[in-house]
Amino acid sequence: MVSIPRSLSHRHNGFATGNLQLNPTHLLQLKERYAQKAQAQIEENSCVSDDEKKTGKLKQVIDQALTWAEEEEERDNIKPNQELQSYIISLKEEIDNLKQKLLHQSKELKACHNQVLELKGSIRVFCRCRPLTPNECKAGDNSVIEFNQVLDNELYVRTHDGAKKTFKFDHVFTPSHTQEEVFLETAPLVVSVLDGFNVCIFAYGQTGTGKTFTMEGTEQNRGVNYRTLEKLFQLASQRKGQYTYEIFVSVLEVYNEEIRDLLATSPALGQNNKKLEIKQCADGMHHVPGVVEEPVHNIEEVWKVLQTGSKARAIGSTNANKHSSRSHCLLCVMVKGENVVSGEHTKSKLWLIDLAGSERIGKTDVQGERLKEAQNINKSLSALGDVIHSLTSKSSHIPYRNSKITHLLQDSLGGQSKTLMFVHVSPSEQDVGETLCTLNFATRVRGVELGAARKQLDPAELMKYKKLVERGKEDILKKDAIIMELQGATKMKEHTCKTLSAKVKESEGLLQSERKARVAAEEKLKEQTTLAEKQRMTIQKLTSELKLKQSGGLTEIGKPEKLPAASTPSRPPLRERFGGLTETGKPEKLPAALTPSRPPLRERLLDNFDRTNQSNQNQGKKRSAEEHLQKENICSEGVVLHAKSHRRRVSLSVLQHQEQAASKSGAQEETNEEHPRSRRRGRASMCVLPQRCSTWAFPTASCSPNVKFTESRTYAADPVSLDAEKMQIHGAKGRSSMVAHHSMHFRPPYLPLSGVIVEREPACNEGAMRVSNFSNMNVTHGKPPQHPHQSIRREFQYQPKRIIRQNGDKGGHHDQPPQKSRRLSGVAPDLDSCHWELPNQRQKSIGRFSMVSPLPWGAAHSPSAHPFFGGALRVPLSASKPSFSGTKAWHR
Ligand SMILES: Nc1ncnc2c1ncn2[C@@H]1O[C@H](COP(=O)(O)OP(=O)(O)OP(=O)(O)O)[C@@H](O)[C@H]1O
Structure with missing residues (x-):
């Protein structure tokens, strides 16, 4: 429980006992009254946490009490003395300081929360409440939506029975928030498209709640679509030299469960009646083949393209909205990026979707074609609800194909992308039922965890690199084979060299031994020649001796003399x-x-x-x-x-x-x-x-x-x-x-x-x-x-x-x-x-x-x-x- 600070009571008491111009009894009465009111206020907001009681609520209560006190003073012509006034001022300053601190902490908390969401891959939900329209004001409609003055992520809806329902989202935009403020919260998500992530932003809500206003805007108040592309070009130019980007824009419409290309509606092209289908690519992504992808190089071109698409969109008049969008409008921004330094190629997609407004058929009182449109719209939104429900309950089957819009959003809702939903509500007490339905649906959507987004590398480039890698591998294998062959040849040659060197050594050894043998033989020959010479000399000597000794037998040495005829037998x-x-x-x-x-x-x-x-x-x-x-x-x-x-x-x-x-x-x-x-x-x-x-x-x-x-x-x-x-x-x-x-x-x-x-x-x-x-x-x-x-x-x-x-x-x-x-x-x-x-x-x-x-x-x-x-x-x-x-x- 929160009570009025003692200091205040003390001071009030002090005022009562001091040199006062006010009647002390009156002040005391005032004090008690204000305290009771504050207490009631605090009890009413008992759903808030203790921390919040200590900070925001306390300040609110004090503010309220002070306001009341001032009002009472004015009414009763009570003029506080100077001391009280200075006290009030100091109290205000203190409150402001606390406010600043709270905001700072809130921002930090939000940043952490966003990081958690990023990691979880949860669908982020921004809630935007439009102001009461002039018609609603005329009719004396009161706003049933209240906003937290301090925290920017919750709102309160006052139901018919007087109860106040609190809804929390990633961000809540009050009617006073401008288009620029809305985009400022959106921009970080959009920027990740340039980093190669798929992003999907879609606007959901009852008809006439400002979906088209948020996404498209007006010429004076440009919406998210325009500002996103503007931001993309701005960032692309900033990253020039490091990255090169190509941006293409397509504008599609799902009308009565049929996909139409809003950029192909030109009579010259004659493609307005062309029926487009959703196809799944080899990389698992869904796309619409044959759709016009308009290259855009600056924001002027973008604006023209957006105008073309906007003009071609099916618009009808309902009781709820004079210019009601009777179709789902999809702006697809294709970004092809190349990292000049690393050579990395990315191909990411940004879907900016303005869904058709949900409406009660009975309320809108439509008939004929409008009724059919409404039925198709409700059917597709119902399919979207089923998908969200399946995703929340982590069902094994997600019925993406029950409608064209869920089929197209399959990549964005099924993972691998960063998804943001703008949920739009009307503050009118006339729409409180639908507002509550919308907010309940948005709360469910917020609970969907898609998983961390994945960077979308260009599959064509990937294929190219894969081929290069395969070719490189083949080259390596070939070179390995050549190396093996060469090694084999080298080994063979080494072996041959070894054999030859061994043979050479052997031959050298043989040569050596032969030389030795030759030298020995020559020596021996010399020796023998000398011996033979000696022998010859001896023979000569002996022959001469023999000659002397022989008598008539031989005529010469070694040659027998011919025997006489008588002694030689005639033959x-x-x-x-x-x-x-x-x-x-x-x-x-x-x-x-x-x-x-x-x-x-x-x-x-x-x-x-x-x-x-x-x-x-x-x-x-x-x-x-x-x-x-x-x-x-x-x-x-x-x-x-x-x-x-x-x-x-x-x-x-x-x-x-x-x-x-x-x-x-x-x-x-x-x-x-x-x-x-x-x-x-x-x-x-x-x-x-x-x-x-x-x-x-x-x-x-x-x-x-x-x-x-x-x-x-x-x-x-x-x-x-x-x-x-x-x-x-x-x-x-x-x-x-x-x-x-x-x-x-x-x-x-x-x-x-x-x-x-x-x-x-x-x-x-x-x-x-x-x-x-x-x-x-x-x-x-x-x-x-x-x-x-x-x-x-x-x-x-x-x-x-x-x-x-x-x-x-x-x-x-x-x-x-x-x-x-x-x-x-x-x-x-x-x-x-x-x-x-x-x-x-x-x-x-x-x-x-x-x-x-x-x-x-x-x-x-x-x-x-x-x-x-x-x-x-x-x-x-x-x-x-x-x-x-x-x-x-x-x-x-
Ligand atoms: N935040 C806002 N500030 C001022 N005007 C707004 C805001 N939001 C919506 N409006 C106005 O409300 C009217 C209806 O808005 P809008 O056409 O964008 O609703 P819608 O949700 O797109 O409706 P439908 O689903 O039928 O197309 C428009 O005239 C628009 O200018």
Whole structure:
């Protein structure tokens, strides 16, 4: 409860007791009366809150009390003294101060409230009450609407039963509020259109309550529509440089549930009858395709457009309003904005809607077309009410499509936009019922929460950016693929580089080792050359000594003197000896009687050995040599002159007789007459058949008749490991066995028993032979071979002059393909059992020549060119006289 301040009572009391001009009793009475009145007033407004009682109501009451007091004073001619007057003035000042404070707090509260509403997305409701019209004043209508003098967001409606109903809105405009003041409250909402938000402002209310006045206004009092666009252009120009805006205006009308384009009503366009429909875009927004969107660049253009639309609007006269709008008028302002800095595009819409006025059909007393209009208007407003009700109750289905206007307002009422409703009321007591209905509806609308508005980015721009992003992503993917490819290629190249560098390193290592080996070989060669030189000198010395010692035997060193005719057995011509050829290429077998018997090799060798070592009384050595020979079976073609055993080495002196060469020449001539190919056959080599029937031979093809074979050379080597019983002179069977050259077979490691393998190539009728050369000596360099099979194998292929056959073969004509050619092992049969002896320098040198060259004899007529007779071979000359006894036996 609020009471009159004590100070006031006190002062009144004071006045009563002080030096007063007034009658104190009268003042007291006045005081009590005023206090009672104030109390009644306060009780009447008991709905207000305590805070308000303390501030606004209190002041009102005081004001009222003071007013009354003044009135009483005037009436009673009571003249307050000066003190009282000053007190009243100070009290007024105090009240004004409190008022200012309250207003300030109210503004702050409102700002906070607006922010809350903004966040909630509630529909804001402004209430505007028009003044009593002249007609209403004439009729003596009283205003049933009272306004809060301090707070600007509530009003009171006095009902018929005298009750006062309070309504609260976001703002309440009294009849005294101007158009400008109304727009000032609206402007912040409108401005957000430029920021890219959809905004909807619609005016609702009973017919004739001032909806059109608020939205359109008059030329002198421009309404929200005009002022909004004016503000938009003003702001757009202020934001110039940062934003660019394009503004388009459309004016639509929903009349009798039909949409009409008010800007297309020009007869020239002829589109006034065109029926427009509401469509939903891909972005979910609703729009009316085909509607005229007039671009406007200044407010003058806007005013023209608005006038055009206003003129085209359906207007009728009702009892309530002489110029009643019989349709819903919609002004659509499309704003396309671009942020120049960020490149952001927005496309926002501002709906400014002047709804048709609701009216009681009975009251307006309309008929015919007007009745239909009214029914449609009421129907659409009812649909609007249903939508609001569904939104308030948060129903799952909102009946937007029940009317054209709700369908059009779907985006504004359904969210994503900022919505403001102007609710218009009449102050007349005649309209109090409709006023209450309108205010109740507006209160419901105010409770609708739409959710926070969303910024409307231009979908076309969004699509453009989306495409750009997609293209960018594709580019990135492509570039990623290229990068991957390049990385792969780089890795490959790196790998190749690594491999190549490894190979280069390896090659460098090999080169290094080869260089070292070359240097070593060169050193060795030098050494050997020096040794050979020494040996040559020794040979020369020995030769000169031998010359002195020899008497009549040899004419010159290394060349046996021709024996006297009596001692040399005359040799019959080849044809006579062999009795001619039975067929080409196939030698006839000589009769046994004609074949001279040749002493066995063992005897010959032993004989030679005895003769050579007569002076040597060392019987132990002889025995061991004999045993050794028996055991090892030295193999030669019978020109062994001397065999000297020394430990495990046997020196053999080999002699080639000049006569052999002579015989060769003769044979060549003879065979040339008979058979051209016999020439080749005549140069056959001797074949020594070792154990396991391996065919061993030295190629002597292309033997040149000019070659002097009367050389005596001694070879130091181990005896060959040939089986003496199986050893045959292969050429003895035919004409091809005319000449047998020396062929020394040495056992490893000095000379490879595996020296030459002769093999017939089955595919070649001419008798191609494969010669495999095993040079295990060469690679050991003084070390025992790991295994004979690890020896280096070299293969040559050449055309032999004669087919060398394996022992046991029938020896058919060489033109005929051999029955079978067998590849023979080059490893000596007793190789595993032989022991290794570290070779000394001499042995090494022999070892180097262990390979038998497959070179044609003719190409190697120079002794130094042929490896077998080649330079570094250590050849100690035999001091014994050469014997030719064995030579005869060759030609048996
Ligand atoms: N605030 C106001 N101040 C002065 N005059 C007003 C005000 N509001 C309305 N009027 C006057 O009231 C009359 C009716 O107003 P208006 O035509 O705008 O009402 P309405 O709601 O649009 O009616 P209807 O729905 O029938 O079109 C007009 O002559 C107008 O000038």
